[in-house]
Amino acid sequence: MGIDSLLCEQQVSKNLGIMKSLSVYLCLLFLIPALFAKDVRDSSPKNLNGFFPFNPPSTLENWEKRKKKLVLRMQVATGLYPMPPKTPLNAVIHGKINRPGFTVEKVYFESVPGFYVTGLLFRPENPNQEKLPAVLNPHGHGGRFQDYGEKGVLNQIVIGAERFRESGRMPKMARCATLARMGCVAFLYDMIGYADNQQLSYQLAHRFATRRPEFEKTENWGLYSAQAEMRLLSIFGLQTWNSIRALDFLESLPDVDPQRIAVTGGSGGGTQTILLGALDDRPIASFPNGMVSSSMQGGCTCENASLLRIGTGNVEMTALFAPKPQGMTAADDWTREMLVKGKGFPELQALYSLYGVSQNVICPDLTHFNHNYNYVSRAIMYSWFNKHLKLGLPEPVVEEDYKLLSKEEHAVWNDRHPKPAGGDNYERDLMKQLAARDRQLMKKMSESGNSKKMLMAWQTIVGRSFDDSKQHNYQATKEMLINKTMGEEIKWNLPSNLSSSEKRIIHLGEFAEGKGSGAIRPVLFRQNRKGPTEKVANPREFAGYTHGYNHSRFARQVHDLLSVIAYLDSKHEKTIEIHVGKGFEAQAIVASYLAGGSIKKVVVESSDFRFSEIVDYRDPRFLPGAIKYGDLDFLIQSLDQKFKQS
Numbered sequence: 001m002g003i004d005s006l007l008c009e010q011q012v013s014k015n016l017g018i019m020k021s022l023s024v025y026l027c028l029l030f031l032i033p034a035l036f037a038k039d040v041r042d043s044s045p046k047n048l049n050g051f052f053p054f055n056p057p058s059t060l061e062n063w064e065k066r067k068k069k070l071v072l073r074m075q076v077a078t079g080l081y082p083m084p085p086k087t088p089l090n091a092v093i094h095g096k097i098n099r100p101g102f103t104v105e106k107v108y109f110e111s112v113p114g115f116y117v118t119g120l121l122f123r124p125e126n127p128n129q130e131k132l133p134a135v136l137n138p139h140g141h142g143g144r145f146q147d148y149g150e151k152g153v154l155n156q157i158v159i160g161a162e163r164f165r166e167s168g169r170m171p172k173m174a175r176c177a178t179l180a181r182m183g184c185v186a187f188l189y190d191m192i193g194y195a196d197n198q199q200l201s202y203q204l205a206h207r208f209a210t211r212r213p214e215f216e217k218t219e220n221w222g223l224y225s226a227q228a229e230m231r232l233l234s235i236f237g238l239q240t241w242n243s244i245r246a247l248d249f250l251e252s253l254p255d256v257d258p259q260r261i262a263v264t265g266g267s268g269g270g271t272q273t274i275l276l277g278a279l280d281d282r283p284i285a286s287f288p289n290g291m292v293s294s295s296m297q298g299g300c301t302c303e304n305a306s307l308l309r310i311g312t313g314n315v316e317m318t319a320l321f322a323p324k325p326q327g328m329t330a331a332d333d334w335t336r337e338m339l340v341k342g343k344g345f346p347e348l349q350a351l352y353s354l355y356g357v358s359q360n361v362i363c364p365d366l367t368h369f370n371h372n373y374n375y376v377s378r379a380i381m382y383s384w385f386n387k388h389l390k391l392g393l394p395e396p397v398v399e400e401d402y403k404l405l406s407k408e409e410h411a412v413w414n415d416r417h418p419k420p421a422g423g424d425n426y427e428r429d430l431m432k433q434l435a436a437r438d439r440q441l442m443k444k445m446s447e448s449g450n451s452k453k454m455l456m457a458w459q460t461i462v463g464r465s466f467d468d469s470k471q472h473n474y475q476a477t478k479e480m481l482i483n484k485t486m487g488e489e490i491k492w493n494l495p496s497n498l499s500s501s502e503k504r505i506i507h508l509g510e511f512a513e514g515k516g517s518g519a520i521r522p523v524l525f526r527q528n529r530k531g532p533t534e535k536v537a538n539p540r541e542f543a544g545y546t547h548g549y550n551h552s553r554f555a556r557q558v559h560d561l562l563s564v565i566a567y568l569d570s571k572h573e574k575t576i577e578i579h580v581g582k583g584f585e586a587q588a589i590v591a592s593y594l595a596g597g598s599i600k601k602v603v604v605e606s607s608d609f610r611f612s613e614i615v616d617y618r619d620p621r622f623l624p625g626a627i628k629y630g631d632l633d634f635l636i637q638s639l640d641q642k643f644k645q646s
Contacts, residue, residue: 052313119189266373509581
């Protein structure tokens with residue numbers, strides 16, 4: 001009997017009449033939550049407009065453990081675990097343009113063979129030192145061609161958001177021009193689908209909404225398909241790889257000091273700044289503007305990826321840059337509550353305080369402006385980089401006007417540097433190229449005997465390790481196993497003669513073998529539900545909007561199996577086997593692989609299914625990353641003598 005029940009019984013015995021009835025009523029109230037607990041997974045799936053709080057840990061030791069897991073998750077979600085080989089950039093710099101105080105050059109290089117990154121390189125006109133600090137500038141939505149126009153910039157000047165009628169029209173260019181005048185090398189590179197980066201179109205990269213049947217196949221598939229998602233190939237991942245290679249490009253320049261590199265971007269560029277701060281050690285200072293928020297996480301397909309934000313969000317991902325200097329501003333957009341306790345910045349500051357450098361993170365209140373990276377925000381950034389890149393300039397650093405570049409001066413491609421081919425066929429070829437690259441990576445990893453890395457990859461895509469499952473708190477009855485730590489319920493039948501059985505046999509589905517004593521039949525998460533899996537309320541048909549924030553049904557079924565195995569392993573020290581009927585073999589194989597030595601044998605009626613057969617991300621068996629990390633073939637091979645097909 002629980003403590004609550006016992007206390008209630010004692011109280012009832014001391015009272016008579018109405019008081020006795022009242023006590024009984026109160027007892028029932030105490031018992032109701034336990035009797036009618038609700039599986040947290042039955043609530044509505046989380047979407048990008050939810051609440052994503054960051055709760056800083058009490059110690060740096062706890063944070064470092066959490067940080068390690070988060071970085072791994074982000075690497076996996078972006079398709080960068082393990083890190084792909086860095087092929088030659090084959091960088092070309094051409095078409096130098098002079099402006100007072102700075103120069104501009106056109107750049108293109110290959111992030112992977114045949115896939116080009118384009119942009120503009122800003123340098124000081126008369127550098128005062130041999131090695132210069134550098135600032136990488138992911139531009140965000142609107143692109144580097146974004147232009148307020150003559151009337152638009154006047155409106156910006158009236159509200160105090162811009163200062164100059166000429167350069168203020170194109171604030172991204174003005175940012176880089178000023179950084180160059182400050183003595184930095186600044187690289188403004190194109191996001192996929194913007195300006196000169198057109199091998200994958202703007203419509204595909206940023207406005208994709210409706211599934212394309214001709215790209216949803218097991219062969220010749222394209223981006224956003226189930227095949228791409230199960231290989232963790234996405235626009236978000238490609239853009240992040242382009243950003244890493246852009247850092248490589250900057251670092252390769254003979255006039256750049258590799259020890260003084262910073263990153264700043266606004267909006268979608270802020271998202272890339274957050275990612276680079278977490279995934280790359282080279283930036284020493286950062287200014288992710290307009291995207292550090294505990295509310296909206298980025299609405300574009302280029303800002304979302306399967307697995308990325310399950311159990312986390314932009315504020316916590318931003319925290320991964322600590323203790324290095326990091327600035328941002330709050331505006332009248334989804335960042336408006338950043339300064340409120342529980343909504344972001346106070347928690348970031350608390351984490352930085354654990355490192356003893358609370359001054360290394362700032363978030364000035366600019367909520368009188370809408371979403372922006374305007375003159376006022378840029379001025380704060382200039383001062384921040386002046387300090388942390390050790391530029392030694394007198395404060396305040398003030399922008400100066402300049403004549404805008406013409407379209408011809410902007411353009412990276414011309415007759416001497418022709419635009420590369422793109423389109424549908426190129427998209428398919430690029431996917432084949434990247435898939436082949438990753439197959440080689442996985443082959444090398446498995447052949448090298450690096451079983452730990454493969455295990456970590458599968459733990460990440462499933463979202464649960466067996467070691468974690470063993471640490472969870474369980475409550476068991478004959479009808480139900482409750483994982484109290486995670487708030488999950490698994491219906492099962494716990495035989496009364498379990499203690500006398502020589503082994504524990506977990507049955508999934510109808511199975512002809514081994515129906516004697518000791519049989520346990522768990523009902524996995526939504527096992528009996530027919531039809532496609534749920535997706536979040538978003539009109540755009542992209543797996544990342546659902547599976548970037550929520551585990552798949554398949555993953556949750558594996559969670560249930562791991563809970564059952566962990567409980568049996570800890571409470572009943574007997575041999576555990578899994579016997580599986582058709583339809584649940586994949587769940588059993590994945591769970592058995594993750595459970596390691598706790599499973600003596602896994603017996604399946606059929607092992608014909610492979611994730612590579614799936615052509616719809618709403619398939620109940622869909623698991624992002626499953627094909628990339630070897631599909632079931634790798635797992636069956638890993639199980640070796642444990643695996644048996646009846």
